[in-house]
Amino acid sequence: MDLIKRYDLSGPRYTSYPTAVQFDPALSPESLITQGQASADKSAPLSLYVHIPFCAHVCYYCACNKVITRNRDRAQPYLETVYREMKQLSQWYSDDRIVDQLHWGGGTPTFISDQQMHELMSALRSQFNLRDDDKGDYSIEIDPREASPETLEVLRKTGFNRISLGVQDLDPKVQSAVNRVQPLEQTQAVLDKSRQLGFSSINMDLIYGLPHQTEQSFDATLDVVIGMNPDRLSVFNYAHLPDRFRSQKHINSDELPSPETKLAILQNTIDKLLDAGYVYIGMDHFAKPDDSLALAQAAGQLHRNFQGYTTHAECDLVAMGVSAISQIGRVYYQNEHDLAAYTQAVTQQQHAIKRGVCLTDDDLIRGAVINQLICHFELNPAAIEKRFNLNFDQYFAAELAELAQFEDDGLIQRQGRHISVTPSGRLLIRRICMAFDAYIPKQQPTRGYSRII
Template sequence: MALPKTVINENSPAFIWDEALISRYDLSGPRYTSYPTAVEFHGNFWASDMEAAAVRSRASGGPVSLYTHLPFCAHLCYYCACNKVITKKRDKALPYVQRLLKEAAMQAALFGAERPVRQLHWGGGTPTFLPRDVMRELMAGYGEIFNLQTDDDRDYSVEIDPREVDQDTLATLWELGFNRISLGVQDVNLQVQKAVNRVQPREMTEAVLNEARRLGFRSINLDLIYGLPHQTPESFAETLEAVIEMSPDRLSVFSYAHLPERFYPQTRIKDDTLPTPRQKLTILHNTINRLLDAGYEYIGMDHFAKPDDSLAVAQREGRLHRNFQGYTTHADCDLVSLGVSAIGQTNDAYFQNNHDLPAWEAAIDAGELAVIRGVELTDDDRLRRWVIGQLICQFRLDREQFQGMWQQDFDRYFADELARLHHMADDGLIRDDGRVLQVQPSGRLLIRAICQMFDVYRKEGASQRFSRII
């Protein structure tokens, strides 16, 4: 059924920093790019299960989002926890792309090639590792297989490493239909850059951003990371000023999770060079304050956007959505994902390709789907996913809207969760007037902890399988 838009109170402060609350609730928890989260995916989900989910998706006839994982990187960034292949051999790109197109044909036959591709994203790895002729071959192939859109409402985005951009790269991407980019920056401080093996002068980043603007790219995003070696509140404040001067439309400010026991490249980062937990909190606090002062809106967790950016507009109108690429305005798109380790999504299932590149290649060469794990969603999963999505995207949950969506009484269905939420209400993280559950300014930074209250898989509380909330 059609539901009324949920409008955020624009007069409320974006957030309140309360150190006592942060100390109490800063445990570990999911980032909720999916629900159930990826730790619930299991190996008893087979390619046949994914095929059945895709066929059910096709029956809906709605638009789709197309994600492509391009794993190659010419350089190793020591902080990185992504699934990647470090190589200088650009000739690896074409065979990988040819296999992507074989996989695309298989999935299009299942999902429905006629469905409009409203959102498209190249992630990695380093997508701009691909030579320009290989980029063209990939998009031309997609154009033959899928119903790619050309209108202004499309979101076709690509992750950019400014070190992997030459004078024709952005023009090529624009020609291929991309209209949004995200630039990896992390920090402009040279000492920090050397410590993480990512030397990238500010002038390089600024030149790419300015050229992107000249060509017409919109909603340009910059990624920053706090908690890297040699960062201090003072040094990161200088980085932030440089970034504000560049004036990106969006900013993602991620917390670095130092887990060298899980991610081998991080063993090259010395523990004694990292900022202390207290310094990290100071960096985050200062960063949020400065970005708000600079006119950015706090979208949630680690994302900021200018007031006229589509993310900020969507949040004010109650139609912001979250998926594996983060916050998005396209809530109605099932996710067709291609490439090694890529995760796809339908209304009632998640499924992931093999992480191992040779194994993924072997499956595609054999004409088989490379899915090795996933999960089918129960009705309860889907309902809780909607609730968590409302909280993490809109910072509020309307009982009447819930009733209209799920034909369930909210208070009866979540009696246990509401009882456990009392202490959060007492602490001022949320306010419940009996009609709307509203996240308060002091709760916005701790939204992951609030969402966990509705996560049936996390009822035991914090888990070391996830990063800390702050």
């Protein structure tokens, strides 16, 4: 109980360092583009992301940038804007670099028609060097309520080989409370068809911390999901931020599980999935032992970016669409968040960049430390010293002193200089990473982030 009180803070999820809170709207887009081009490794492969913001239904828990509409005609004008942005991005960054990773997110990417999916993929192939050998990681987020067998066939034929199914919870009471009523049979049908079509990896998304969830109810959901045998599982911590996300105002905070219950659900989830043969990749991800994420982690090559855990550390991430975030060389930048502003920016300026950050040497060093911790649950100072030519103990003297509390609380262990995160510490890995975050004021509450527990 004391540990929960001490560590139930708000903090970043560290899909980047610096995090998006540090992105500066005062930086000129031209300087971000120039530095991105100058610092990019043009011999390395690329990762592409396309954001499709439309959803036909609102899920109350959702914190994604979305547009709720039943009007499918809104998709085509948006796609035309994306094509304009895509052409410019290709001129800046393509350099015939092979695209090893592609992801469509949202919103609901399958909101667009099958024909529009064909056209979008064709446009990407015309502007970037997409693979045609099925060896890349080409993935798409799917709402099983919006994916017919014909749509799945189209996705497979156009080059997708990985899918991620939004499930969240199978309990009818929880589904009703978050306005996401999704019968198990619907999800199972999409899963079966995807396997029949030869998708090489199927991920399922779950969320813990939703209204009416208990240890027992989520345990029952896990039993069914384990029986469905997905290749990967993402089990996200619900972040209740109704002041930031209007749809969350529909959720009654009195019906949410307590921090103690959430932590118990997470611990039970980890234990149960480990018993079922999954590898705990980190924070919110699990994978089969032969999955590329598990293999990358075992080899010390796992990475984390705006799409979560990834095996593609060497890739620059070129993102397009409203609110999309790119990572090019030593630059992060984000597009306009509002759909009208995004459309106007692309039309008038040939880009949609709203804010960004140029990484300093200190950012790169701290980012590497945080990546080691959040991807591998250990920290090898010698590796950081060798990579950046510094004295780790001197550079991080204050941070190492702060780790003493974590050691006393059983969150980390030290063997010589080597630091390893304990099973208890894995549940609070975001707080451990925060010790190395130069942008978070020490001993002060953090704002703009979700709660760790």
